[in-house]
Amino acid sequence: MGLSDIQARIADAENAAGRAPGSVKLIAVSKVQPAERVEAVLREGHRLFGENYVQEAQGKWPAWREEFPGCEVHMIGPLQSNKAKLAVELFEAIHTLDRPSLAKKLANLAQARGASPDLFVQVNTGAEPQKAGVLPEDLDAFVAETRGMDLPVHGLMCIPPESEDPTPHFAMLAEMSARNGLDGLSMGMSSDFEKAIAAGATHVRVGSAIFGARDYS
Ligand SMILES: *Cc1c(COP(=O)(O)O)cnc(C)c1O
Numbered sequence: 782m783g784l785s786d787i788q789a790r791i792a793d794a795e796n797a798a799g800r801a802p803g804s805v806k807l808i809a810v811s812k813v814q815p816a817e818r819v820e821a822v823l824r825e826g827h828r829l830f831g832e833n834y835v836q837e838a839q840g841k842w843p844a845w846r847e848e849f850p851g852c853e854v855h856m857i858g859p860l861q862s863n864k865a866k867l868a869v870e871l872f873e874a875i876h877t878l879d880r881p882s883l884a885k886k887l888a889n890l891a892q893a894r895g896a897s898p899d900l901f902v903q904v905n906t907g908a909e910p911q912k913a914g915v916l917p918e919d920l921d922a923f924v925a926e927t928r929g930m931d932l933p934v935h936g937l938m939c940i941p942p943e944s945e946d947p948t949p950h951f952a953m954l955a956e957m958s959a960r961n962g963l964d965g966l967s968m969g970m971s972s973d974f975e976k977a978i979a980a981g982a983t984h985v986r987v988g989s990a991i992f993g994a995r996d997y998s
Contacts, residue, residue, distance in 0.1 A: 782990055782991070782993070783991060784809070784822050784825050784827055784991050785825070786990075787807065787974075787987055787990055787991050788807065790974075790975060791805050791807055791974070791978065791985065793975075794974070794975040794978035794979065795978060797979070798978055798979045800978070804983065805978050805982055805983060805984070805985060806829060806983060806984045806985070807827075807829060807985060807987060808829055808830065808831040808855055808857070808967075808984055808985065808986045808987070809822055809827055809829065809830050809831065809987065809988070809991050809992070810830070810831040810832075810833075810857065810970075810986050810987060810988030810991075810992075811830045811831065811832060811841075811988070811992065812831070812832050812833040812834065812837065812858070812988065812995070813837075813995040813996070813997060814988075814992045814993075814995065816841070818992045818993065819841075819845070819992070820845075822991065822992070823845060823848075823849045823852075828849070828851045828852050828853060829852075829853045829855070830842075830852065830853070830854050830855070831854070831855045831856075831857040831876075831986050831988075832854055832855070832856060832857065832858070832872075833856075833857055833858025833859075834858055835856070835860070835861075835864040835867050835868050835871065836864075838854060838856070838871055838872070839867065839871055842854050842871065853873045853874075854871065854872050854873060855872060855873060855874040855875070855876060855984075856868055856871070856872040856874070856875045856876065856877060856898075857876045857877065857938075857967075857986055858877060859877055859879075859913050860875060860877050860878075860883060862882060862883055862886050865883065865886045865887060865890060866890060868898075869887065869890045869891070869894065869897065869898055872898050873898055873899065874898050874899040874900070874901065874935070875887070875898050875899075875900055875901070876901040876903065876938040876967050876984075876986075877901070877903045877913065877938065878900045878901065878902050878903065878927070878932075878934070879902065879903045879905075879913050879914050879915055880915070881923070881926060884923075884926065884927050884930055884932060885930065887900070887932060888927075888930035888931065888932050891931070891932065891933075892931075897932065897933050898933075899933055899935040899965075900927070900932055900933055900934045900935060901934070901935060901936045901937060901938040901965055901967050901984075902915055902920070902923060902924060902927070902934060902936075902937050902938065903915065903937075903938045903939065903940075904916075904917060904920055904937050904938070904939050904954060904957065905917075905939075906939045906941060906950040906953050906954060907941060907942035907945065907950060909942055912940065912942075914939065914940075917953065917957065920937075920957050920961070921957075921960070921961060924961045924963070934963065935963065935964060935965040936958060936963045936964055936965020936966055936967060936983065936984075937954050937957060937958045937961075937963060937965070937966060937967070938954075938966075938967035938968065939951070939953075939954045939967075939968050940970075941968075941973075947968075947969075947973045947976055947977070948976050948979075948980060950968075951966075951968050951969070951976060951977050951980035951981070951982070952980050954966060954968055954980075955980055955981040958981075964983065965983050965984060966980075966981050966982050966983045966984070967982070967983070967984040967985075967986065968980070968982045968984075968985070969982045969985040969986065969987075970985070970986055970987060970988070971987050971988060971989045971990035971991075974987055974990075
């Protein structure tokens with residue numbers, strides 16, 4: 782457990798999969814973690830983080846960005862349309878683009894600002910009713926729609942169903958990404974990031990294995 786252990790495991794998984802060293806980016810998921818745990822990882826030199834809640838990120842990251850130059854923070858949680866404006870100001874990337882109305886909103890904001898965060902389309906690979914994400918059968922049309930809006934869609938993201946082997950979900954996401962000519966694959970968390978790397982992940986989102994368990998109480 783801890784940053785250097787996870788970095789070593791990522792390097793091993795890259796090597797085992799015949800992938801170039803450094804081809805997988807580690808997003809350290811800092812949501813809900815106490816400040817001292819995040820600051821320890823910042824002091825170790827890590828600069829790429831993931832957050833799930835716009836307001837929580839707004840409260841924490843402006844000061845850390847000043848103190849630790851070069852930070853990049855990615856939004857990996859569900860994004861409400863009324864938080865989209867704040868989100869494009871706070872994050873270098875958004876991994877949870879999942880509906881046409883949000884795409885439209887982000888496109889309008891990108892046009893007004895002349896810039897946009899990198900975007901990943903979230904795919905609900907298990908078609909779970911309670912889970913966000915574009916359904917697999919709707920993905921190609923949705924990606925085409927975002928291209929029509931000039932949105933910088935960089936890749937796809939998924940969260941496989943908890944009770945299933947994640948590997949077929951990762952493979953499905955990789956296939957959908959290749960089919961649509963996309964480069965980024967945001968997949969893999971603390972429990973399965975090595976499997977995700979074997980399946981082609983470019984970004985793994987690891988929280989508790991770096992920082993310890995989250996305390997929501
Ligand atoms: C919280 C979260 C993670 C990190 O989960 P861990 O199991 O702590 O690694 C990754 N991705 C998303 C979308 C999350 O919400």
